[in-house]
Structure formats: structure tokens, C-alpha cells
Amino acid sequence: MSVHIQAKKGEIAEAVLMPGDPLRAKWIAETFFEDAFLYNSVRGMYGYTGTYKGKKVSVQASGMGIPSALIYCNELITDYGAKKLIRVGSAGSYQKNLKVNEVVIAMAASSNSGFNRAKFSHADFAPTADFELFMKAVKYAEENQIKFRAGNVFSSDVFYEDDPLEYEKWAKYGVLCVEMETAGLYTIAARHKVQALSVLTISDSLVTGEHLPAKDREQSFSRMVEIALATI
Ligand code: ADE
Numbered sequence: 001m002s003v004h005i006q007a008k009k010g011e012i013a014e015a016v017l018m019p020g021d022p023l024r025a026k027w028i029a030e031t032f033f034e035d036a037f038l039y040n041s042v043r044g045m046y047g048y049t050g051t052y053k054g055k056k057v058s059v060q061a062s063g064m065g066i067p068s069a070l071i072y073c074n075e076l077i078t079d080y081g082a083k084k085l086i087r088v089g090s091a092g093s094y095q096k097n098l099k100v101n102e103v104v105i106a107m108a109a110s111s112n113s114g115f116n117r118a119k120f121s122h123a124d125f126a127p128t129a130d131f132e133l134f135m136k137a138v139k140y141a142e143e144n145q146i147k148f149r150a151g152n153v154f155s156s157d158v159f160y161e162d163d164p165l166e167y168e169k170w171a172k173y174g175v176l177c178v179e180m181e182t183a184g185l186y187t188i189a190a191r192h193k194v195q196a197l198s199v200l201t202i203s204d205s206l207v208t209g210e211h212l213p214a215k216d217r218e219q220s221f222s223r224m225v226e227i228a229l230a231t232i
Contacts, residue, residue: 002079004071005047005060007039013049013056015084015232016076017225018069020181022046022061028088028225029059045072052229062087066113066155066184073185077192084133084195086228087185088221090203091153091177094167098202100212101220103148103227104176105129105137106198111155111183127155127186130195133231137199140230146223151176153200155183167206177202199228 001007019025025046029036033050040047040060047060060076062069069087076082091104098104109127116125134150141148152175154167159180161167167178182198189196201224204211212220 002075004042004045005040005075005079006042007047007080009080011039011049012047012060012076012080012082013058014082015055015057015086016082017057017059017228018062018072018085018087018185019059020062020064020069020089024221025059025061031222032225032229033057033059052232055232057229057232062181065157065180066115069181070184070188073188077188077194082194084232085185085189086133086196086231087181087198088224088228089179089181089198089200091179091200093177093202093205093207094154094171094175095177096207098149098176100202100205100210101216102202103141103146103224104153104200104202105134105141105148105150105227106153106182106200107134107150108152109155109183109186109198110152110170110175113155113157113183115184116187125187127183127190129186129197130189133195133197136231137197137227140227144226146227148227149176153182153198154178156180164206178206197228197231199224
């Protein structure tokens, strides 16, 4: 067992899907995996392993925000030998023409998080997706007529901003949407020479204020998980 994961050695696959929400991890295992078993429930941060189309695969909840996500990424990589980490999560749109339900494949992640500033002595590191995983995700989405956008996303440390128009400065530079983990995931993957990708579903819009109704969530999240599973 590692500090936050109670799995035995060998119980976690090299490819791990990472939703923020533990109940989404459970739903992914029950909906997409065969022979799934629960390997972690420490702090309610569920982790399951099963198979998908005959390949061993795991899903591990990461919690919200870079500090929580990096605890799980770190332990998956250094204690359990994970080689491919694929985030599947929700995001808020920064662009008028990027609507709820649409999928975003994150090429890179900007951030207001301080975690890289100290590490790189106030110079900028550009957290970037793994090219092979990115191309596989794009190919699957194109071949299956899944509408998606690819580009820069924003990993924020703040869900509730004082200024509701704070997002506009990032939107002007083409940043597609906001979530809270990808910049950390891409940085730790680079550090440990493993592959990482974030596939996101737009659940709300900072431009229009709309939210994805709960009844539509399952279908749009399914498309995102299918894309993620196509990369393993
Ligand atoms: N994830 C989904 N919507 C979000 C938002 N508006 N801000 C940060 N993370 C999000």
C-alpha cells in the first residue's frame, strides 16, 4: 500500500483513467470495465481495475484541484508503475462557440497555480499533452464523428473567482475552458517520463451561464470516456 492507496502491488494497470469524482470512477468501472474490482476506498477516493476490450485498465479518482490530483498521480507512478494517466473530467467554457456537452482534448494547460513557479524559479514551464495519446484521442473522435475541440485549457486553483469576468483575459488568448488539474498532471508526467492526456466535457459556460442538465450528463460523459479508453 502507498500513503493514500491501499492496492497491493500488481493490482493497478499501467493505464489509469482519472476522474475527479469518486462516484464517476465507480460509474466508469461499472459501465465500461469487465471483471472490475475495487482496489481503493481510502478517503472515499475509489479506484477500480478491470479490463476493456481485453486490456487491463484502472480508474482512480483524483479529487479536485492540483494538490489532490498530484497525490494520486505521484503514488500511481512511483508506487504502482502507472505509465499512462488519462484525466476525464468536466470543464467550464471560456468561448462563446464552445457549448455545454462538447468535448475538449487538452493540448496544453495554462494555470494560475503557483506549483510550477517555485519549481522553475519563476520561469514558465509549458505543461503539454503526450503526443501519441493526443493523436489517438483525436483519431478516435474523428472516426466516430464525435465533435471536439483541441487546444489550450486553464487549470485554476480557484473555483469561485471574485471577478466573474476574470476569465476574459485567458479567453482573448484562445484558451478554451477552465478545469482544475491538467497543468499538474502534464507536469508530473513530464517529470517521470510517463504519458498523460486530459479529455474534458464542457459542463458549464462562463460566457453564457448555462449548465449541462443532469439528465444529459451521462451521455456526454460516455463519449469522453470512450475517447479516453481508445488511447490505452
Ligand atoms: N469544472 C467544471 N466547470 C468548472 C468551472 N467553471 N471552473 C473550474 N472547474 C470547472
